[in-house]
Amino acid sequence: MPNVVSMEAGYYRVPLEVTLSDSTHGDMLAFELNTVRLRDADGAEGVGYTFTVGRNGAAIDAILTRDIPEQMVGQDADRIELLWQRVWWGQHYGGRGGPTVLAQSALDMALWDLKARRLGQPLWKLLGGYDPRVPCYAGGIDLDFPLDKLLRQTDDNLRKGFRAIKMKVGRKRLAEDVERVRAMREHLGEGFPLMVDANMKWSADEAIRAARAFQPYAPAWLEEPVIPDDVAGQVRVVREGGLPIAAGENLRTLWEFKQLIAAGGVTYPEPDVTNCGGVTPFMKIAHLAEAYNLPVTSHGAHDVTVHLLAAAPNRSYLEAHGFGLDRYIAEPLRIEEGFAVAPDRPGHGIEFDWKALQAIRA
Numbered sequence: 001m002p003n004v005v006s007m008e009a010g011y012y013r014v015p016l017e018v019t020l021s022d023s024t025h026g027d028m029l030a031f032e033l034n035t036v037r038l039r040d041a042d043g044a045e046g047v048g049y050t051f052t053v054g055r056n057g058a059a060i061d062a063i064l065t066r067d068i069p070e071q072m073v074g075q076d077a078d079r080i081e082l083l084w085q086r087v088w089w090g091q092h093y094g095g096r097g098g099p100t101v102l103a104q105s106a107l108d109m110a111l112w113d114l115k116a117r118r119l120g121q122p123l124w125k126l127l128g129g130y131d132p133r134v135p136c137y138a139g140g141i142d143l144d145f146p147l148d149k150l151l152r153q154t155d156d157n158l159r160k161g162f163r164a165i166k167m168k169v170g171r172k173r174l175a176e177d178v179e180r181v182r183a184m185r186e187h188l189g190e191g192f193p194l195m196v197d198a199n200m201k202w203s204a205d206e207a208i209r210a211a212r213a214f215q216p217y218a219p220a221w222l223e224e225p226v227i228p229d230d231v232a233g234q235v236r237v238v239r240e241g242g243l244p245i246a247a248g249e250n251l252r253t254l255w256e257f258k259q260l261i262a263a264g265g266v267t268y269p270e271p272d273v274t275n276c277g278g279v280t281p282f283m284k285i286a287h288l289a290e291a292y293n294l295p296v297t298s299h300g301a302h303d304v305t306v307h308l309l310a311a312a313p314n315r316s317y318l319e320a321h322g323f324g325l326d327r328y329i330a331e332p333l334r335i336e337e338g339f340a341v342a343p344d345r346p347g348h349g350i351e352f353d354w355k356a357l358q359a360i361r362a
């Protein structure tokens with residue numbers, strides 16, 4: 001039996017090469033990275049991670065160090081669903097979201113990595129094996145970039161192989177957003193997939209006004225127009241704004257996705273494997289979206305998520321973020337002519353440079 005014999009947590013602060021910003025989270029100078037390393041009785045290892053945009057990493061580290069190991073060590077690592085339920089309900093009273101579910105996401109990812117490595121299979125095949133080539137877009141975090149810098153970043157992304165790009169919106173005046181979206185559309189040409197992301201900036205009424213103002217520039221979707229709690233408001237944005245709506249990076253449970261999807265409040269459900277509870281709930285959300293005939297997209301953690309979307313027949317675009325993690329990964333994800341290709345290495349195939357990470361321990 002592949003029993004878990006050890007669980008080790010790591011906590012790091014990853015500096016960013018450029019300061020990033022969106023409409024809600026202020027200036028981002030560094031990301032926090034929390035890792036989990038599970039080892040089984042045969043010496044096999046599984047690795048998982050989660051990240052934050054600058055805060056709460058210490059709380060995640062405490063949960064991974066003090067609360068979860070007693071629920072893991074000695075357990076059969078192949079019973080991932082049982083372990084997921086046990087950890088979820090074990091933390092539920094103080095958890096059900098926040099740092100707890102981010103910690104559980106990293107743990108669940110490590111369990112799936114361990115299982116796939118033991119079987120000698122890439123994760124995308126273990127999860128169903130639909131198509132390793134996943135369309136991918138560059139997720140710019142660029143709200144405060146002057147226009148010329150935004151266009152330079154866009155050219156950079158085109159050179160890197162991206163054939164779809166997302167930009168931030170939600171500046172002080174809607175007219176500024178409209179002008180930037182217009183300039184990007186002109187720069188990229190008609191038909192190029194351009195997404196816009198408001199990071200929860202608006203009320204439903206403001207979002208409907210913005211969506212209608214963006215319509216002439218045909219964005220592929222408008223992302224997070226309102227706060228994740230305003231389900232009724234976002235249903236109105238879908239119905240009255242005239243644009244497809246993506247949302248989900250700030251939903252934390254399968255059941256929150258069910259509420260939003262069933263209400264008709266989202267066109268592109270967008271779970272993040274590092275904050276929705278891990279691979280286990282991510283795949284349930286993807287299948288839930290499939291049952292509603294909706295395409296599923298993703299947020300963050302592209303190196304792992306490429307496997308999950310490669311296993312989902314209803315997958316849409318994979319988001320690739322410039323979180324600065326590439327410097328600490330042996331073989332970062334490559335983009336070829338607009339596609340990310342899930343690797344054939346066993347597990348998720350991410351090998352962290354633990355020595356280099358040691359230098360940025362938080």
Ligand SMILES: [Mg+2]
Binds near residue numbers: 249
């Ligand atoms: Mg977003």
